[in-house]
Amino acid sequence: MTQLVHPAQSLLSEFDGFYVEFSEADSRADIVLDRPPFNVVSMKQRDQLRIVLEALDDDARVRVIVLRGAGEHFSSGGDIKGFLEASPERVSKLAWNVAAPARCSKPVIAANRGYCFGVGFELSLACDFRIATDTTLYALPEQKLGQIPGSGGSARLQKMVGIGRTKDIVMRSRRIPGAQAYDWGIATEFVGDAELESATDAMVRELLAFSPLAQRTAKKLLNDTEDAPLSIAIELEGHCYSRLRSSHDFREGVEAFHQKRKPLFKGE
Structure with missing residues (x-):
């Protein structure tokens, strides 16, 4: 080759x-x-x-x-x-x-x-x-x-x-x-x-200190919806939010909040 x-x-x-x-x-x-x-x-x-x-x-x-x-x-x-x-x-x-x-x-x-x-x-x-x-x-x-x-x-x-x-x-x-x-x-x-x-x-x-996954998601969402109509931006935000709910980092963030400790995010 x-x-x-x-x-x-x-x-x-x-x-x-x-x-x-x-x-x-x-x-x-x-x-x-x-x-x-x-x-x-x-x-x-x-x-x-x-x-x-x-x-x-x-x-x-x-x-x-x-x-x-x-x-x-x-x-x-x-x-x-x-x-x-x-x-x-x-x-x-x-x-x-x-x-x-x-x-x-x-x-x-x-x-x-x-x-x-x-x-x-x-x-x-x-x-x-x-x-x-x-x-x-x-x-x-x-x-x-x-x-x-x-x-x-x-x-x-x-x-x-x-x-x-x-x-x-x-x-x-x-x-x-x-x-x-x-x-x-x-x-x-x-x-x-x-x-x-x-x-x-x-x-x-x-x-x-934040979740790498949530940071990446937020940046892409904001970039992608900069010129989008409000209804489309809200719809995409909802889809991104839904995907993050199943992530390790979201679960870790919630558990750390209730346990009053710093979260250990993995970006997953």
Whole structure:
């Protein structure tokens, strides 16, 4: 039989502009953007980030994933020159790569400090939770280049804050400070810059205390019903609830509640 070859074999031989930290004891994996000083994201890096997220999603040792940047900035955006060199077909796949955090069945946290522009903002919007600090600036500055966001940024943002505020951000290339992003519901939490790591750690611990099965179910249900009519969303919620009733984790949760102890969830 002919040996099968997959693009991931070469793409994962050496990470371009990021690295991965894994703590089996904490059931946590960190994807750290690391191309100083602004952690610009290359075209190859987008492909690699998608594949790494898919691999971590398939790794039973990982319960929570954190996406963060090394240094003072999360990311100032993508490699602008790369857009001119890429083929139309390659560019058309950008949104699929950036949507990897949303497709991941596990909780994904974006820890945002400093610049969070362009694809850096779009990656963060695709995560489940965003923690901003008093140094964070969010922006989709593509209008300054004669372009628009191309990896889901304006679409995701409109779902979060409405068309008026999205036009204000996209059409004016406005920079939104962390405090304002929190007020608008873009950021899940807002902390002092020195507290970002401890706030991220606390959120990871909080998420780890829940049933992995219930977490996966909740994320998929909420993603799948985002655009659904209310009646359909309620119907799907009922089916998911019914399936979880027969799980080990639900029985364990109920028994632990009555026995006044911490539950020991298995994700089954």
